[in-house]
Amino acid sequence: MMHFLTLACLGLATLVQAQNQVQVGGTENEANGGLYQFNPNTFNATNGSVITFEFTGNPGNHSITQSSFSSPCQPLDGGFDSGWVLIPNNGVSPVPQWNLTITDDSKPIWFFCKQSLPIFHCPAGMVGAINAPTSGSNTFQNYVTNARQQQSSGQGIGFLVGQGASASAVPSPLPNGVTLFGTPSSGSATSASTSSSSSSSSSSSAGHMVQSNSLVALLAALMGIALA
Numbered sequence: 001m002m003h004f005l006t007l008a009c010l011g012l013a014t015l016v017q018a019q020n021q022v023q024v025g026g027t028e029n030e031a032n033g034g035l036y037q038f039n040p041n042t043f044n045a046t047n048g049s050v051i052t053f054e055f056t057g058n059p060g061n062h063s064i065t066q067s068s069f070s071s072p073c074q075p076l077d078g079g080f081d082s083g084w085v086l087i088p089n090n091g092v093s094p095v096p097q098w099n100l101t102i103t104d105d106s107k108p109i110w111f112f113c114k115q116s117l118p119i120f121h122c123p124a125g126m127v128g129a130i131n132a133p134t135s136g137s138n139t140f141q142n143y144v145t146n147a148r149q150q151q152s153s154g155q156g157i158g159f160l161v162g163q164g165a166s167a168s169a170v171p172s173p174l175p176n177g178v179t180l181f182g183t184p185s186s187g188s189a190t191s192a193s194t195s196s197s198s199s200s201s202s203s204s205s206a207g208h209m210v211q212s213n214s215l216v217a218l219l220a221a222l223m224g225i226a227l228a
Contacts, residue, residue: 020045021051021052021054022038022039022043022052023038023039023054023056024053024054024055024057024060024062024064024085024113025060025062025087025113025126026039026056033126035057036113036126037126038053038111038113038127038128040128041129041140042128042130042132043130044131045102045130045131046102047102047103047104047105048102049102049105050099050101051100051102051130051165052097052098052100053082053098053099053171054096054097055085055087055095055097055098055171055178056091056095058088058089058090058091058092059087059088060086061085061087061115062115063083063084063113063114063115064098064100064113064128065081065112065113065114066079066080066109066110066158066162066163066165067079067110067111067112067127068110069108069110069142069146072110072127072147072150073114073122073123073127073147073152073153075114075154075155075156075158076158076162076163077189078158078159078188078189079159079162080158080160080161080163080165080184081159081182081184082098082167082170082171082184083157083171083181083184084114084115084181085098085171085178085179086178086181087178088177092176092178096171096172096173096174096175096178096180097171097173098167098171099167099168101165101166101167102164102165103164103166104163104165105131107131107164108130108132109130109163109164109165110127110128110129110132110143111127111128111130112126112127112153113126114153114154114155116152116153120151120152120153121153122147122153123147123148123150123151123152123153125147125148127143127144127147129143130164130165157183157184157185158184159185159186159188159189160184160186161188161189162188170183170184
């Protein structure tokens with residue numbers, strides 16, 4: 001009996017751990033979204049849970065960026081952001097990971113990929129939600145429908161600490177061939193706004209990072225790397 005209970009507990013722990021892992025991006029022939037998907041794209045998590053996003057899609061160039069239900073493809077003010085992670089065509093090992101800790105499970109957390117090449121990923125359906133309502137108007141399915149109606153995606157740089165969830169570091173490891181750019185600001189929007197000079201510097205940095213995004217995309221295209 002004790003042996004059975006032990007196995008049951010281990011099985012439950014494995015299930016919980018699996019539910020906290022999200023694959024970022026897919027492959028071209030993969031079902032339910034191909035290149036442009038989070039898998040799973042909707043799930044529940046309690047305070048203190050750590051969600052591990054794994055950049056497994058290849059080729060891939062994706063972000064995990066917090067948004068809102070009403071503006072699914074626009075970065076949320078003061079929201080979390082992983083930055084863009086570029087994975088080469090042949091994939092890498094180990095894959096980069098990004099750990100996001102849930103700090104407020106009383107409200108839904110919406111996120112999307114803000115990449116704009118070769119198409120805007122968010123309107124293609126690359127969105128996700130944590131603790132989304134299962135009834136009413138703000139369901140995950142309605143969020144997806146809203147995202148697919150958008151024409152573009154915002155490119156603003158977010159923070160490691162967002163609303164309802166936070167990260168303590170940027171994605172890692174970054175093996176040979178992987179590029180991280182558009183690095184999010186450390187801390188939160190509140191800490192970043194304590195000094196006007198710091199805020200001004202962050203805005204300038206964000207502008208340079210967005211330009212870097214376009215530059216890396218161009219260079220990658222010239223080298224034959226598909227930015228999926």
